[in-house]
Amino acid sequence: MKELHAAISDPAAVLAIEPEELAAKLLFLMRERFERERNQLRPTDFITEVMTEPTPEEGGEGYPRDDRVQIAYALTEALSWLEAQALLIPFPGEYRAEGRMLSRRAQRIETKEDFRQFEMARRLNRDLLHPMIAEEAWLSFVRGRFAAAVFEAMRAVEIAVREAAGFPEGDHGVPMIRRAFHKDNGPLRDPVQEEAEREALMHLFAGAVGSYKNPHSHRNVPMEDAGEAIEIVTLASHLLRIVDARRSAQQERQADEG
The missing domain is CATH 1.20.120 (Four Helix Bundle (Hemerythrin (Met), subunit A))
Known part of the structure; x- marks a missing residue:
């Protein structure tokens, strides 16, 4: 995900934060991408971009190759968390789309404070x-x-x-x-x-x-x-x-x- 490196440039930071914290970052990045491109979201594309983007040594801005597999695991965890919380959902069957879309709840989360409140609300069992x-x-x-x-x-x-x-x-x-x-x-x-x-x-x-x-x-x-x-x-x-x-x-x- 090209925007991820701009948001968190330090690979150690990506690997250090909890899945739900990384999920919050991804959610806002996906909102920006969706609003910009207006097409369906393909979570696997985000992993592919991290794995294939050229490194600084290759003239790009990607993460170091030694860190990419672990970052891909971390992103997979975060994306799975978003789906488990019904923030990232499949398209309705009639659309016959293979990607994902932001749920109505996800679209209401516009700020970091909104996400914090959502996170807290989940804790009331x-x-x-x-x-x-x-x-x-x-x-x-x-x-x-x-x-x-x-x-x-x-x-x-x-x-x-x-x-x-x-x-x-x-x-x-x-x-x-x-x-x-x-x-x-x-x-x-x-x-x-x-x-x-x-x-x-x-x-x-x-x-x-x-x-x-x-x-x-x-x-x-x-x-x-x-x-x-x-x-x-x-x-x-x-x-x-x-x-x-x-x-x-x-x-x-x-x-x-x-």
């Missing part, structure tokens, strides 16, 4: 999230609607607490959370825990809902960092699992008392 937020919050997240994902995740926490505590639907917000986990008489408190731990858990739930759900309920709060959103959604998932455990313990106590 839906299978690890609580079932209450595994669908709605995750879908908002992968669509880049980070504020919506945070709100939906923390709203799920609020709803789960209210239902597990047996409070009416009109109860909501931090006051309701505090009553549910109150150290002395909250229906979701753990009477076996130390008093300080019961109080700390009440503050944890109230602080999470107050900090991350309530502001998004009342006004538009910017949330542009995928990493921060991952942390908050993961926290919501953890809180939901605590509620599940408290609900089960509560049911067991009621069964014993009955």
Whole structure:
């Protein structure tokens, strides 16, 4: 790929970076080539160009011959990564083209920051999230609607607490959370825990809902960092699992008392 040498002239640098980092470089180079030539992309052509471009000793600008096989391996890894992430895809069958094209998602990645956000978004594993937020919050997240994902995740926490505590639907917000986990008489408190731990858990739930759900309920709060959103959604998932455990313990106590 002739443009690759201009972007990363040092062969050692090409070999040192991770496949996804090299994939980001290739993605932007392919966008430039596609916009310039308006024809289908042939990934194997990129490898061929690296392998055949004349070296400086031969009057060209290619990589040294001793490095080319390893660079070809690195490029193959990066291109495979792009295909695995559905950024580089086959043409639809009716076109009968053998090359590849940039997916709709790939065409939306216009800057390094866009790619960073895409990379971060992939790290939110839906299978690890609580079932209450595994669908709605995750879908908002992968669509880049980070504020919506945070709100939906923390709203799920609020709803789960209210239902597990047996409070009416009109109860909501931090006051309701505090009553549910109150150290002395909250229906979701753990009477076996130390008093300080019961109080700390009440503050944890109230602080999470107050900090991350309530502001998004009342006004538009910017949330542009995928990493921060991952942390908050993961926290919501953890809180939901605590509620599940408290609900089960509560049911067991009621069964014993009955």
